[in-house]
Amino acid sequence: MKKAVKKLYLFLIYLFLYAPVFTLIIFSFNNSKSRAHWDGFTFKWYGELFRDKQIMTSLTYTLTVALLASLTATIVGTAAAVGIFNMKKLGKSLVMNLTYLPVLNPDIVTGISLMILFIFINLKLGFTTLLLAHITFNLPYVILSVLPKLKQLNKHLFEAALDLGAVPLHAFRKVILPEIMPGVVTGFLLAFTLSLDDFIISFFTTGSGVSTLSITVYSMARRGVNPKINALSTLMFIVVLVLLLIINKRSSAGEGSGGAKETAKLSNLI
Amino acid sequence: MAKRIKRAATAVLAALSLAVMLGACSGTGSSAEKVTINVFNWGEYIGETTIADFEKTYPNIKVNYENFTTNEDMYVKIKTGGSAYDVAIPSDYMIKRMLDEGLLNKIDMSGIPNYKYIDGRFKSLSYDPGNEYSVPYMWGTVGILYNKTMVSDPTDTWKILWNEKYKKQIIMPDSERDSIGVTLKMLGYSMNTKNIAELEEARKALIQQKPLVQAYVVDEVRDIMIGESAALAVVWSGDAYYCMSENENLAYSIPKEGTNYWFDSMVIPTTSKHKKEAEIFINFMCDPKIAFNNADYIGYATPNTEVMKLLDPALVADRNAYPLKEDLESSEIFEYPGDEVNKEYSRIWTEVKAD
Amino acid sequence: MKKGWVSYPYIFWMILFTLVPLLLVLYYSLTAPDPSGNSVLTADNFRRFIEPIYIKVLARSIVLALTSTLICLLVGYPVAMILSGRDLSRRNLLVLLFVIPMWMNFLLRTYAWMTLLDRKGVLNSLLGMVGLPRLNILYTDAAVILGMVYNFLPFMVLPIFSVLSKIDRSVVEAAEDLGSDSFTVFRRIIFPLSFPGVVSGITMVFMPAVTTFIISKLLGGSQYMLIGNLIEDQFTRVYDWNFGSAVSIVMMLLILVSMGIMSRYDKEDMGGGLL
Numbered sequence A: 001m002k003k004a005v006k007k008l009y010l011f012l013i014y015l016f017l018y019a020p021v022f023t024l025i026i027f028s029f030n031n032s033k034s035r036a037h038w039d040g041f042t043f044k045w046y047g048e049l050f051r052d053k054q055i056m057t058s059l060t061y062t063l064t065v066a067l068l069a070s071l072t073a074t075i076v077g078t079a080a081a082v083g084i085f086n087m088k089k090l091g092k093s094l095v096m097n098l099t100y101l102p103v104l105n106p107d108i109v110t111g112i113s114l115m116i117l118f119i120f121i122n123l124k125l126g127f128t129t130l131l132l133a134h135i136t137f138n139l140p141y142v143i144l145s146v147l148p149k150l151k152q153l154n155k156h157l158f159e160a161a162l163d164l165g166a167v168p169l170h171a172f173r174k175v176i177l178p179e180i181m182p183g184v185v186t187g188f189l190l191a192f193t194l195s196l197d198d199f200i201i202s203f204f205t206t207g208s209g210v211s212t213l214s215i216t217v218y219s220m221a222r223r224g225v226n227p228k229i230n231a232l233s234t235l236m237f238i239v240v241l242v243l244l245l246i247i248n249k250r251s252s253a254g255e256g257s258g259g260a261k262e263t264a265k266l267s268n269l270i
Numbered sequence B: 001m002a003k004r005i006k007r008a009a010t011a012v013l014a015a016l017s018l019a020v021m022l023g024a025c026s027g028t029g030s031s032a033e034k035v036t037i038n039v040f041n042w043g044e045y046i047g048e049t050t051i052a053d054f055e056k057t058y059p060n061i062k063v064n065y066e067n068f069t070t071n072e073d074m075y076v077k078i079k080t081g082g083s084a085y086d087v088a089i090p091s092d093y094m095i096k097r098m099l100d101e102g103l104l105n106k107i108d109m110s111g112i113p114n115y116k117y118i119d120g121r122f123k124s125l126s127y128d129p130g131n132e133y134s135v136p137y138m139w140g141t142v143g144i145l146y147n148k149t150m151v152s153d154p155t156d157t158w159k160i161l162w163n164e165k166y167k168k169q170i171i172m173p174d175s176e177r178d179s180i181g182v183t184l185k186m187l188g189y190s191m192n193t194k195n196i197a198e199l200e201e202a203r204k205a206l207i208q209q210k211p212l213v214q215a216y217v218v219d220e221v222r223d224i225m226i227g228e229s230a231a232l233a234v235v236w237s238g239d240a241y242y243c244m245s246e247n248e249n250l251a252y253s254i255p256k257e258g259t260n261y262w263f264d265s266m267v268i269p270t271t272s273k274h275k276k277e278a279e280i281f282i283n284f285m286c287d288p289k290i291a292f293n294n295a296d297y298i299g300y301a302t303p304n305t306e307v308m309k310l311l312d313p314a315l316v317a318d319r320n321a322y323p324l325k326e327d328l329e330s331s332e333i334f335e336y337p338g339d340e341v342n343k344e345y346s347r348i349w350t351e352v353k354a355d
Numbered sequence C: 001m002k003k004g005w006v007s008y009p010y011i012f013w014m015i016l017f018t019l020v021p022l023l024l025v026l027y028y029s030l031t032a033p034d035p036s037g038n039s040v041l042t043a044d045n046f047r048r049f050i051e052p053i054y055i056k057v058l059a060r061s062i063v064l065a066l067t068s069t070l071i072c073l074l075v076g077y078p079v080a081m082i083l084s085g086r087d088l089s090r091r092n093l094l095v096l097l098f099v100i101p102m103w104m105n106f107l108l109r110t111y112a113w114m115t116l117l118d119r120k121g122v123l124n125s126l127l128g129m130v131g132l133p134r135l136n137i138l139y140t141d142a143a144v145i146l147g148m149v150y151n152f153l154p155f156m157v158l159p160i161f162s163v164l165s166k167i168d169r170s171v172v173e174a175a176e177d178l179g180s181d182s183f184t185v186f187r188r189i190i191f192p193l194s195f196p197g198v199v200s201g202i203t204m205v206f207m208p209a210v211t212t213f214i215i216s217k218l219l220g221g222s223q224y225m226l227i228g229n230l231i232e233d234q235f236t237r238v239y240d241w242n243f244g245s246a247v248s249i250v251m252m253l254l255i256l257v258s259m260g261i262m263s264r265y266d267k268e269d270m271g272g273g274l275l
Helices: A002-027 A044-051 A053-085 A089-104 A107-120 A127-152 A155-163 A168-197 A200-205 A213-221 A227-251 A258-269 B002-028 B050-057 B071-079 B092-100 B113-117 B158-162 B176-186 B196-212 B221-226 B237-246 B275-286 B288-298 B305-310 B313-317 B339-354 C004-029 C044-049 C052-085 C088-103 C106-117 C122-129 C141-164 C169-177 C182-211 C214-218 C227-238 C241-265
Strands: B035-042 B061-068 B135-147 B170-173 B213-217 B232-236 B250-253 B261-266 C031-033 C039-041
Touching: A002 A227, A002 C052, A002 C088, A002 C106, A002 C141, A044 A053, A044 A227, A053 A089, A053 A127, A053 A168, A053 A213, A053 C004, A089 A127, A089 C004, A089 C241, A107 A127, A107 A200, A107 C004, A107 C182, A107 C227, A107 C241, A127 A168, A127 A200, A127 C004, A155 A168, A200 A213, A213 A227, A213 C106, A227 C088, A227 C106, B035 B071, B035 B275, B050 B061, B050 B275, B050 B288, B061 B071, B061 B275, B071 B092, B071 C227, B092 B261, B113 B275, B113 B288, B113 B305, B135 B158, B135 B176, B135 B221, B135 B237, B135 B275, B135 B288, B158 B176, B158 B196, B158 B232, B170 B176, B170 B196, B170 B221, B176 B196, B176 B232, B176 B339, B196 B213, B196 B339, B213 B221, B221 B232, B221 B237, B232 B237, B237 B250, B275 B288, B288 B305, B339 C052, B339 C227, C004 C031, C004 C241, C031 C241, C044 C052, C044 C241, C052 C088, C052 C141, C052 C182, C052 C227, C052 C241, C088 C141, C106 C122, C106 C141, C106 C214, C141 C182, C141 C214, C169 C182, C182 C227, C182 C241, C214 C227, C227 C241
Parallel strands: B035 B061, B170 B213, B170 B232
Antiparallel strands: B135 B232, B135 B250, B135 B261, C031 C039
């Protein structure tokens, strides 16, 4: 009895979570533009989606910005984490506060403050500013992913390598980097996902001609029903589903709730 | 474990970079001479194929087409100077404001031969008396779009928007000049009033109306009215005619207190880097065939004499769609009231929505 | 490896793109243009914010955010409990299924609710089919709360789940062996142990809910101005950066104060909820 109640409750919650997604998926195959009436099966919205220049351009921008921003953030952030780890106490806590600032700050404040900065220094809003903004909000997440791995590191490992005659850079690459790699990869993936999903900061820091997928969806959603958005949602859902299943399958032997933890980290930027 | 994540990540990365490269290739194409112009227009305000037609006619110009929702949004984007637009399509009072603030380039009319098709009635208007800065695109009115099956009271007055009977059935535009303007007319004042007491009265009326309003929207209004989710909406004439063509229960009325009639014109902001190409685009938009496609699709009144000959005669004869001078006697064109009073308009609209 | 310098590019970056922009916001919030267009120091922007009409916006934001946080807690806690009670293999799959919708773009998820809640939308068609009365919730505050709960529920469930699944089973069993009924076990053992998770859950739902402007715009039909909408409005329509900056500063303070309150209850360090 109790078990049945639990199952029913869980079922209702999952229904709540998936109802909107499945509605979009079903209606992406609806022949009519209507939100409520079924009017035959069609693939035409998918064709229109791929022919829609605005959506395709913004998809390209979204992926380009996310890739460049998360790569840059990963490199700069990993170096920074190593540096921070070796800092004295006072400097460390100062820099860590600086790191937490954009994480805790509401997105809208981050967005408008960057916009003010860019306009203040007379930088045209566009791809460059968008990229700078994305790197900025990605950086802390890379650092917060790499630092715990550094803490787990054996302190004498690096010194031992130096004693054996390795140059510092070589020692770092051969000894430290492999150890902290999981943190670096997590940081990169986190940064990449955050970039893909961001709307608010992009909204304020982009300019003419450059629009991310989120921004395009926002302006389309404000114009009402658009079956192309449904088709887009369906494709994105499938991609996300496949990626997550692959990652989960590959790592399920190791970490149990790894995915959950990461998702929890995402929270502040949404 | 780490290796697995790494491998998965590498795979994801590789797939994505491939996608990016493919996208980039198809995006930029081969010719390096290509110029991209940024066109800034209202939502749902151009023919379906116009941009594609333009790019086909001028293969060396690529159009980056973006939308704004209100004159104010557009103004802020251009004023902050963060973005470089080559063509924008603001309304009368906003053109005046932008002109006063030095945000507009002079247009070289010799580059726009199709300007001859613009009816004289739409030239030398107060916001651009010398016809140097703007080329008319569309014009129209503000009125009430209503559902005949849901509304029984007379719709020839703005007062119906304050009728308790239509609680949560009324859609108001999320646009400060339009909503405040309609209210001022309802109260019997000028839409261009600079009298703070009258504006305060309008603010009170709008706050009093708030419980009756279902939503403050701009572009969404089409779906809401076509889907019969609301009974009454304050809309621009073109939206009204579009909705009426989709749902025959809908009708459009211009209240007897008078309304706002407006002109949206193409301008070239000073931020433009491709003035020549911008002029080519403007000229293209005045080409009778293209202008016909635009007017036919979006439903607004065209200032283009050739297009009027091509349109359905019944539509051109419809005095709600193409009002004559005498129909607009009690109506007004928005004027820019100056920075001080304009701030009051903005403040009032913020406060109405904040309440 | 005493080389702090590898972090200098980062520090420089953060000062330029985080600290300086915030100082600019502070500068704008404390100045206003005088009639000749020069900026002068003033507290007017903040004084304007304490007018009743804007306090109303602030209060509405807090009330709506608190309401959705509470709903998330009441709905989410049992979910976390049921999930953590499952055996390991099923649990991973269920948690994965739980987070998948979250990986969809935030805008798309909100747009989906517009489709569902529309007066002539899917929900009403279904209700009509089974003979139930129609629900007109799109463009009401209920829709805004629904949008918040939907988008932020996982942030409540996941932290609680992660704490609950770490609870030592033998503690619970010991209590049961000593004769406690299941409610007492929950009240005296499970809930206190899961408290850190609840605290991070509350923080993580409240923060985005109180600062959002999209949900209220798309699902609320711009009728329920939240503090986020007020800021957005000042920067995109009104072009009053000074007042907009002042409101932003107020929002930052609001977040810092609520973080401060929550971290008192949080046994872990300040970033506990994030790490």
